[in-house]
Amino acid sequence: MIIKVDMLQAVGIGVIMFLIGDFIVKKVKLLQKYCIPAPIVGGLIFALIHTIGVKTGTFTFQFDQTLKNFFMIGFFSTIGFTASFKIIKQGGIAIVIMLFISVIMLVIQNIWGITIARAFKLNPLIGMCAGSISLMGGVGTAAALGPVIEANGASGGLTIAVASATFGLVMGGIVSGPIAKYLIDKKGLIKKAKEEEKSENGKEKDFSEHHIENDNHDTIKTNDLSKGFILIMLAMSIGSVISILINKTGLVFPAYVGAIFAAAIIRNLADLRKISLPQKEISAVGSVFLNIFLAMTIMSLEIWKIARMALPLIIILLGQMILLALYSIIVVYNFTGRNYDSAVMSAGFYGYAMGATPNALASMTAVVDKYNRPSPKAFFTIPIVGGFAIDLTMGIIVIGHMNLILSGSL
Template identity: 50%
Template sequence: MFEFNFDMLQSACLGVLVFLLGKFIIKKVPFFNRFCIPAPVVGGLIFCIIHLIGRQTGLFSFNFANELKDFFMVGFFATIGFSASWLVVKQGGKAILILSVVSIICLVGQNFLGQFIAEAFGESGLMGLCAGAISLMGGVASSAAYGPTMESLGLPNATLIAVSAAVFGLVAGGIVSGPIAKFLIDKNDLVNKANKQDKLNGKDSIDYENLETGEEEIKVMNVSKFTSAFFILIIVMGLGTIVKAWLDIPIKNLNPNAALPAYIGAVIVAAIVRNVADVKKIELPVGEIGAIGEVFLSIFLAMTIMQLELWKLIDIAGPLFVILIVQVIALIIYDIFIVFRATGKDYDSAMMVAGFFGYAMGATPNAIASMNAVKDRYHRDSPKAYFAIPMVGGFIIDMLMPIFLLTHANFIVSGL
């Protein structure tokens, strides 16, 4: 077997090429665009299938260097920390609070459900976490980030399991979320009720359409702002390594092999910087930081997925598939009977149901795409949903996830 060995820069270069391949295919195949399958996922899966063929035929294999992959991962999650503005969260008030509570309950429920089914098949409960909130509510990026942590706790191939489950979740989220909202809207005649309510009461007491998120779309590149954004990001990433080292001390006291995800320190430092800047009224290049984060995410995901060793998934494919199917069914029930009722049982609630399923089973872009499809179908917007869903799915859950995941994982490892 001939082995191709890629060094640090070559691995990053290949990751970029794989991402560009995914973008090209998405433009040519409408299915991927319709279900919001990201370009790194498409390109990465094609590459790792080629790698699978090479391995199974004994012709060739690939070896990669991951230093830059880890750099891009930490950089992306740091940009999420810059979104954690308390001033922005306060604007959403009750809607954000309710959605956060039902999301946390769902996160915990996905983990326990995954653990229960995995252990019923005689597999490690950690596998259930990888097919639970790590991959579903967390998405592909969280799967790639938490995979090494689960491996350090004793689950072989955790990254492969989690990323595979996340890809399944992306497709399921895109397919199922819209029909759930349509079912609720049609069954309860929500569009007509919303139109009548508009005539009676006028606008919502909170004008979600005009709330400030602190982020602006980058239309013209400002070199000075991009430079500042990159420098701020690098400083935050550096300081984050110190914070992570401090936080790892009590974790390792509980389990010497355990460690927090590499990005956690950078996220905390970024959130502190953002909120201090808000209080002091210091303008940060938040839009430019977000743009850099998108680039980092694309390369990080491409590099992660192209390295998946699919041949190692064969032995657990059956239990993993069962867990994921049960997760889909459970989330449909939860969405209809809990999320819809908790958020008000109106048209906005149905829109949030579509968005909730999108990010609880896939990712926030899935959620937005699903809400867009519902909006186009009924020709009615929902500023409340469009404000609350990205705020909760985009960063509140990402900020809280380490607490719940690592606590649960350590309970499993400890045999509790």
């Protein structure tokens, strides 16, 4: 039996599955600990039910996902609104270094995934789905770029990307804290930090005075909410034109790239004119869009298609864990100053490069609480790079990799 679901019904089911997932997450502390989003939980429940229907031959769903793209583009436009170059300038060289380090790891994640996929005679694009798309990118990027990968011949790419992103969320929360502990204890960084404080030449830039917008959504103003929604629609409209112009170059780019650029332009023009945008309200709308988009994406996963890819996927993801841990300890720590702040940033880097920025912040909080020593530099730098700076570059790099593969150059 084929159950056809139109676009409005698909949104309704997505909302219901999000609410179910939200209820479960609030009841299960383990899901809260590893920052597993509610739409993933609810969406996977529906996907598993769908899988049972398909494998037993009793029922299957056909979704009209037209509105999913609307919510996806709307969410990614809200990332563009956070791309304030004024804030980036506050962090100076620390932001630049961390972004550069992140981009290099992004490429490494793709190369590792592609290499193992080819070793198992799989489409190399599958390797990218278990690379930066899902790990550095997170669940949102995995859900957005998975269909692009599938459209270019990698069957099961979306399911692989979402599964890898979920794995990354868990492992990002588990491994990042011990990385900082290892560095701090092995290299005696607490003692060194105290010695630096006593030295006149040991003073570093005080990041505690720098400002990042408060993302507290507890108080939302109706007028500002309307303004925020209108700005998002404006960015999406302008972004569609930008995307058309980009695609005329012959390259394949996801639809949300134009919206990110449009929103970033609006944000920085507002900064120049000293116009305050309703950032809190824009972020709140973006959160709603993301939840619906993820729920709709994950509930339509065709889990039954990826059984034969289980072994290569495990090898790719275990390799990613090890490579990222070594990179955090050797590269991130050394290039960010070889001090206490560097150790905390190494934990934060692993958190967002394997999972998501909330994982990074949770891990860094656990580290500074354990050693009873703050790290304002880390708590300023990591959210900016992991929260939006890497997202601005990821789409271009990932799609560049994909086009090189499709052209036979990689």
